[in-house]
Amino acid sequence: MLINSIWTNNDNFKVKRTITVNGLMLHSVGCAQPRAEVFVRNWNGDVGVGVHAFIDGLTGNVYQTLSWNHRAWHCGDAANNTHIGVEMCEPDCITYTSGANFTCSDYERAKAIVTRTYNAAVDLFAQLCNTYNLNPLTDIISHREGALKGIASNHGDPEHLWNGLKTGFTMDGFRQAVKAKMQSAGQAKFEPYRVVVTASVLNVRTGAGTNYNIATQVKKNEVYTIVDEVNGWGKLKSGAGWISLSYTKKL
CATH class of the missing domain: 2.30.30.40 (SH3 Domains)
Incomplete structure (x- = not known):
């Protein structure tokens, strides 16, 4: 479910800059908080950073916080000017120890939350690819991949979470899943x-x-x-x- 939660006090909203959407960037929040509403509430102020949406870890609902073509400061570099940024919330049963390293007290719960956000992200990115005529195999990247390309800050998400929990999820698999979702949705052709x-x-x-x-x-x-x-x-x-x-x- 897409829940309209557009910020009005966030710095990114106030600047009111728009972008031409050329790609999508997948993030995870980097802290043990599965509830999207917490970020929607806490980031609706003079925080400097901002993303277009958060995916709730308990429901899979998408909380949209900025218009998709609104410029958001979500990756710390050039991709802010070209990419929609979406954050997946993370399990409340993990504890970060240093950098991207963490421990987990309940792997079953953690994997269920991560799987829920992954599947919701696939659905959302399929819709966005259709809306902006994007190729899911070339126009979707993670924050980590953005860093490797030199268009995002040095982060390891969301792969660090997937790998640390041994979920088997990869960005290549994610892109393929988005492509399959688009093809499946296309079978029910809309009649103009x-x-x-x-x-x-x-x-x-x-x-x-x-x-x-x-x-x-x-x-x-x-x-x-x-x-x-x-x-x-x-x-x-x-x-x-x-x-x-x-x-x-x-x-």
């Missing part, structure tokens, strides 16, 4: 249809929701083709963005 605008003026937004930036506007009685739907929002065939279907009539 036309709508006529019923509002005097209707905002076209960069994503499916009022929390996204306004890209342009359309006017009453204009006709448009919808090529995708998300939660009552329709994606315009022109690529201009999304409109609320509540202010349209299907033809």
Whole structure:
């Protein structure tokens, strides 16, 4: 489930810079806290850093904290200007000892939490790849891989967590899982249809929701083709963005 938790007091939100999304970066939070709401609450202030979403370790729910095309300071280097950053919460039964090293008091619980966030990340990244026309095999990286490429700070996540718990998860496997999810979703092909605008003026937004930036506007009685739907929002065939279907009539 995607939960709208857009920050209004976080520094990244206040600056209001946008990016052209060229990739996705997967993180894990680096502390023993499985609840996304804790980060949503504690980072909604003058903390400097910020990400686009957190994945809850107990439910798998995604808490979106910034619009997907909003610039976030999530990796400490150039990829902030090009990549969406998503943090997976971590088990509460691990204890960090030094750097990326940790001990675990309950491996079964820890692996269940990590598996839950992994699967939720696969679903989310498949949706984002479709939205931004990204190749999951080349346009998804971890924070660790970003560091190796010289476009992120020196972190080892999330591989350090996967490896330390012996989950068998890898970034190559993750990318393949996202690709498979996209192919599976594509089997139920969306049938485009036309709508006529019923509002005097209707905002076209960069994503499916009022929390996204306004890209342009359309006017009453204009006709448009919808090529995708998300939660009552329709994606315009022109690529201009999304409109609320509540202010349209299907033809």
